[in-house]
Amino acid sequence: MIDHLICDCDGVLVDSEVIADRVLFETLTVTFPGIDFEPVVKTAFGQQTSRFLASVESEFDIRLPANFLETVEHNVEHALSTSLSPIAGVRNALQQLPLPVAVVSNSRLNRVHASVRRAGLTEIFGERVFSAEQVERPKPYPDVYLFAAHQLGVDPTRCVVVEDSIAGLNAARAAGMKTIAFVGASHIPDGYADVLRKMGMTRVMSHMDELPGLIDAAMRGEFGDVQS
Secondary structure, eight states: OEEEEEESSSSSTBOHHHHHHHHHHHHHHHHHHTTHHHHHHHTTTTSSSHHHOOOOOOHHOOOOOOTTHHHHHHHHHHHHHHHOOOOOOHHHHHHHHHHHHEEEEEHHHHHHHHHHEEEEEEEHHHTTEEEESSSSSSTTTTHHHHHHHHHHHHHHGGGGEESSSHHHHHHHHHOOOEEEOOOOSOOOOOOOHHHHHHTTTTOOEESHHHHHHHHHHHHHTTTOOOOO
């Protein structure tokens, strides 16, 4: 049985990953105009920005300016404030669900709250919003999911999680939660659903109107012991 639904934010509630990746690429390129960052930025999806930037420094043997993370976050926040949109159908899908829902994200807590507000979902989630800022390790570690379950007072095994990234799906599974992969955001590459299925993910949805039916099945116990 399932008691709680937990959603990632970027790429699940709001179509923000494509915006954040564009800003990240532009900010890196302006700072280091002689380097092609496009291939590596495509791998940023699902990662905490600070950890991704550390990997960029290592891969290209460069030193980012001391305030580079703050610059990226500022630029992303500005871009989101003018062009962020909710994932198609997400509000209607969430409103149909008969169980409480929460948000768990690798993004900064203030950015997650702002994204939820801009998507018109604040009344659905209330204060049930959690960030990797609140734990020692971000996704793909399970820390933030375990923290959220503890704060919500729910057994992790009675939660189902909607995630778009492999890192997020692995984090939720490591926490003992069941997962649904969402592949309907604009940043998702062609063939990604097939990649997930080859990894053993059986619950993959491409549109939010599939969510109520999946949650109904979960609440009836039809997911069994299969985590994904």
